[in-house]
Amino acid sequence: MPAFREFTKQELGFISKFKKGELAVDKGATVLVEGSHSAHLYTVLSGWAFRYKLLPDGRRQILNYLMPGDLIGLQGSVMGEMQHSVEALSTMLLCVFEREHLHELYRNHPGLGYDITWIASREERMLDENLLSVGRRSAIERAAYLIAFIGSRARAVGLNGKSSIRIPITQQHIADTLGLSLVHTNKTIRKLMERKLILWRDGGCEVVDNEGLKQLARWEGLGEDRRPLI
Amino acid sequence: MPAFREFTKQELGFISKFKKGELAVDKGATVLVEGSHSAHLYTVLSGWAFRYKLLPDGRRQILNYLMPGDLIGLQGSVMGEMQHSVEALSTMLLCVFEREHLHELYRNHPGLGYDITWIASREERMLDENLLSVGRRSAIERAAYLIAFIGSRARAVGLNGKSSIRIPITQQHIADTLGLSLVHTNKTIRKLMERKLILWRDGGCEVVDNEGLKQLARWEGLGEDRRPLI
DNA sequence: CGCGGTTTTGAGAATCCTCAAAACCAGTGG
């Protein structure tokens, strides 16, 4: 997989020892809940998920999306309690690690420790961009940004099943990511379709004109090339 | 300082070797700019700053605030290019590190490497909460949350100069943090003052009723005790 | 065929925005 960096033999050896097993998750299942103290850390092998937080009265904010190569539960592993929940958008396959062994990883494989920091920094960068979007972009700019963003990430991990990618989310997810109401989100998505930038079908979204989306959102794209994988 | 964890002698030794010098920064000065490739990494020793991003047409989103003990420029050190800028809110004193030596830190002091990941995770947690706020809270809830949040952080690093803390920001900063216009922010702040939750004076904000703010924002507070410091 | 989840539409209302101007305030120079 060209998107990821190479490992040394020792690193690979440690990772497979670190790996505790695999976990298959159904669509719609909750992988982690806010407030829990999970003993595990996961890497997404396949499938999609999202991270979110809830307000006491039920308002939901989706924080980010997770796809192959992403870590789940690092915050909980490092800081103790999970402060957000994770739900699967499709059936997924996860690689399970023991949080216990994380210290060992840092001790014996500093390169991998560095990689984890790299991954955490990348997550921070994505959150920065999302915050800019929700705080300062108009509804249509936000929607354009979000779809271009998810599409770009999916493409980067090779999810383009020969043709274009179908993003498996509902408009409610988009609304909860952008901080908009469902109704207004629908009207906004509709405008993007009229402009022939995207397509909505089979209960999901497809990017038609990526450049157009980026231009509308005034987004530069995620300037990334190779990345580490745990 | 009770908020921070203890170090071993070796760690302290390395840190002082890692440290390249100190940097004094004026109020209003730009510490780092988006797009640059800084060779340095900083720790805040004293003073306040904020991280922000700009849209091409000038709209600004403040991402987070920085105070003593926080790292500046980790993203740039780990990933190459800075994706946000940092500006000082007061005169500050920074501890300067060479980004070059970061790998060495991971290699020789895994405990410190782990600490850096911890710090990055903490930043992510704060961003999650900010995103929830901007996306799903009403204007007055957002303002209450923000002020309680900054106040709590300031208190945690012992910034309460015997009496209450003055947060050295303008209403424009608050507006750009919350994703609101300046005018609406002013009207919202005013409501918080009428409710006797805060005070605005000397060009800054003071918390009067922290519990009241948290309750209004439906915020649990930042459940933290001891943290690492680099 | 009926059901639950999702998308779509319409309409009135609330929140929040922009524009514009005044008030305030600390610092500066005459």
Next chain:
DNA sequence: CCACTGGTTTTGAGGATTCTCAAAACCGCG
């Protein structure tokens, strides 16, 4: 000591965006 200046806060008013409520249409699935 006072006028002037630039930055910040305050106020008013009309307008745009976005929200809520409500209901209908659509759609895959049992």
